[in-house]
Amino acid sequence: MSDVQHKCPNCGAPINFDASSGNMKCDYCGSLIDVSSLSQTDESTSAWTEPPSTYLDQTTGQSLATFYCNSCGGEIVGSPDTVSTKCPWCNNNFVSTSQLIRTRVPDRMIPFAMTKEQALAAFKARMKRLWLLPSRFRDVKVDNIQGMYVPYWLYDADVLGQATYRGEKLRSWRSGNRRYTEHKIYRIERECQVSYLDIPVSGTSKITAAITEAIEPFDYSQSTDFSSGYLSGFVTDKYDIDSTDANSRALERMCYTTSGVMRQSVTGYSSVSETSCQVQPYYGELEYVFLPLWLMNVPWKGKNYNYAMNGQTGKFVGNFPVSWAKLWGGFFGIFLALLPIMGIFIFNYVIS
Amino acid sequence: MAKYWGKILAVLAPVVLVALPVAGLAAPVAWASSLGANLDTQQNSIETGLAPHEINVKTETTDTDTDIDTEDAVESDADDDAEYDTENDTEADTEYNTETDTEYDTESGADDSVSGGIFAMLGGSAGIAGLIMFLLWRQHNTIRRQLGAEKYVVPGSAHITYANQELVHSYVTSVKISKS
Numbered sequence: 431m432s433d434v435q436h437k438c439p440n441c442g443a444p445i446n447f448d449a450s451s452g453n454m455k456c457d458y459c460g461s462l463i464d465v466s467s468l469s470q471t472d473e474s475t476s477a478w479t480e481p482p483s484t485y486l487d488q489t490t491g492q493s494l495a496t497f498y499c500n501s502c503g504g505e506i507v508g509s510p511d512t513v514s515t516k517c518p519w520c521n522n523n524f525v526s527t528s529q530l531i532r533t534r535v536p537d538r539m540i541p542f543a544m545t546k547e548q549a550l551a552a553f554k555a556r557m558k559r560l561w562l563l564p565s566r567f568r569d570v571k572v573d574n575i576q577g578m579y580v581p582y583w584l585y586d587a588d589v590l591g592q593a594t595y596r597g598e599k600l601r602s603w604r605s606g607n608r609r610y611t612e613h614k615i616y617r618i619e620r621e622c623q624v625s626y627l628d629i630p631v632s633g634t635s636k637i638t639a640a641i642t643e644a645i646e647p648f649d650y651s652q653s654t655d656f657s658s659g660y661l662s663g664f665v666t667d668k669y670d671i672d673s674t675d676a677n678s679r680a681l682e683r684m685c686y687t688t689s690g691v692m693r694q695s696v697t698g699y700s701s702v703s704e705t706s707c708q709v710q711p712y713y714g715e716l717e718y719v720f721l722p723l724w725l726m727n728v729p730w731k732g733k734n735y736n737y738a739m740n741g742q743t744g745k746f747v748g749n750f751p752v753s754w755a756k757l758w759g760g761f762f763g764i765f766l767a768l769l770p771i772m773g774i775f776i777f778n779y780v781i782s
Numbered sequence: 783m784a785k786y787w788g789k790i791l792a793v794l795a796p797v798v799l800v801a802l803p804v805a806g807l808a809a810p811v812a813w814a815s816s817l818g819a820n821l822d823t824q825q826n827s828i829e830t831g832l833a834p835h836e837i838n839v840k841t842e843t844t845d846t847d848t849d850i851d852t853e854d855a856v857e858s859d860a861d862d863d864a865e866y867d868t869e870n871d872t873e874a875d876t877e878y879n880t881e882t883d884t885e886y887d888t889e890s891g892a893d894d895s896v897s898g899g900i901f902a903m904l905g906g907s908a909g910i911a912g913l914i915m916f917l918l919w920r921q922h923n924t925i926r927r928q929l930g931a932e933k934y935v936v937p938g939s940a941h942i943t944y945a946n947q948e949l950v951h952s953y954v955t956s957v958k959i960s961k962s
Contacts, residue, residue: 562918590943597947608956615951625939629931643928680931687930695942736925750922757915764911772903 439463439710440681461708478585478716480673483534534669538653539579539720541660542741546575549724549739552746562760564753567730574727577741579666579720580642581633583673584650585680586714591622591688593707597699616699620692626684630721631676633669637725637738639679644747645740648721652742656720666720673716685709 438445438456445463448455453462550572557568595618602611628650632642654660689707696702722741727734730751737748 560918560922562915562922604959607959609959610954610956612954613952614949617948617950619944619946619948620942621944622940622942624941625936626931626934627936629934638925640925640927644925646928647933683928683931687932687935690930690932691940692942695945747924749925752919752922757919760918761911761915764914765907768907768910769903772906776899776903776906 478713480716536720537717540653542722562752562756576725577664581669582630583676584628584717588625588712589688590710593692594705597702600700629680631679634667641738
């Protein structure tokens with residue numbers, strides 16, 4: 431029995447018996463788990479259920495090519511006849527290719543619905559709305575727009591939440607020359623159940639998590655089974671973040687929303703503070719999917735600016751440079767324009 | 783050298799853009815307090831019929847009563863059997879004796895008012911300008927991580943399965959209202 435290692439239902443870390451509390455304790459997140467519920471917990475909540483993996487060469491006999499970038503170490507996967515000259519991560523040329531032996535097939539994927547021209551148009555439209563953009567950046571030539579299927583893990587789970595709060599109600603009245611205030615302190619308990627479907631977590635470390643989350647959401651109702659035909663003209667990336675490494679992010683987001691659901695139900699108090707909150711996920715299915723992204727990389731004054739567009743919905747995100755001359759010029763322009771207005775207001779209406 | 787200026791500006795800009803709206807909000811408050819002192823002087827002048835510089839204010843005693851009556855009548859909204867019986871009576875009398883001789887200077891009061899107004903004018907303008915530029919600057923970066931997973935909640939699946947509230951403590955405070 432000693433070789434059985436139980437795992438924390440909240441974070442997946444190993445748990446051990448804590449003699450002082452008489453419960454199993456997670457040293458990582460501090461959760462206390464009732465020993466009697468352990469066998470039941472381990473069966474239903476220990477891990478997500480992942481369908482058996484299939485590989486492209488097993489199902490179709492096809493193989494894909496891997497392209498390596500000697501500059502940043504990035505690698506992408508595409509059909510052997512893919513014509514791609516530049517790395518979407520660092521904008522350098524790919525220098526070596528090799529045959530990929532085992533290509534894992536995603537359980538499903540969302541095909542591109544937005545074209546390269548639409549991605550470029552979105553980039554230009556966004557630039558028009560930015561007043562502080564350097565004027566020369568508007569003329570920048572974007573020649574490296576790459577459509578990419580990014581590997582994501584999708585997590586399903588039913589989450590039970592339990593929280594306690596301290597709430598205070600105030601009632602105030604006046605009697606004679608005294609003002610009375612009644613303070614009522616409440617202990618508030620809430621439990622809730624929330625079901626989540628298809629929370630995406632990026633399976634690649636090549637694109638920052640901020641970008642892969644910023645272009646959300648995707649419409650999964652339009653997802654289809656994998657077909658190698660969808661890859662033509664686009665590249666993809668092998669996952670380098672395992673599903674077990676990615677699940678902490680999915681849990682983090684579930685916990686945030688679940689605690690928010692409970693907190694929103696506590697109303698009618700003058701002030702509320704949370705005293706405890708526990709979240710228990712009951713794991714559902716885990717899927718490996720390809721989601722479409724348009725990636726752009728614009729070099730400007732020695733720095734690479736990355737942009738991404740959701741290849742399905744067209745949501746565009748990115749970080750544009752700022753013209754310091756425009757920033758400070760605008761600031762002092764507004765400052766000087768406001769001075770007489772503020773002066774008239776303060777000296778004519780407030781002081782007098 | 784140009785690239786160093788770029789880095790310096792990149793560090794300074796967020797600091798300045800955050801600090802200026804704060805200064806802009808603080809400036810009117812500081813000005814209002816200086817204006818308040820000036821108005822007190824003018825009020826005293828009106829009541830006594832003396833010129834403000836002739837007023838010799840003497841505050842004999844300021845008596846402040848602060849009673850905190852604590853009546854712990856613990857009720858339970860829930861059907862719990864728990865019953866609390868606590869009674870706390872706290873009474874605090876605080877007496878302040880303050881004797882102050884203050885001579886007011888009309889000229890310095892007027893100067894305070896003008897300088898406070900100028901300070902508020904500068905701070906308010908800088909604050910509004912900083913806020914506008916901060917909002918424009920923020921639009922340049924739309925890459926932000928998601929906080930939660932609201933978009934992935936199955937419609938109709940979020941239920942509060944248990945809700946309870948229990949009154950654990952109650953008390954009453956009272957404060958004497960000063961006649962002014």
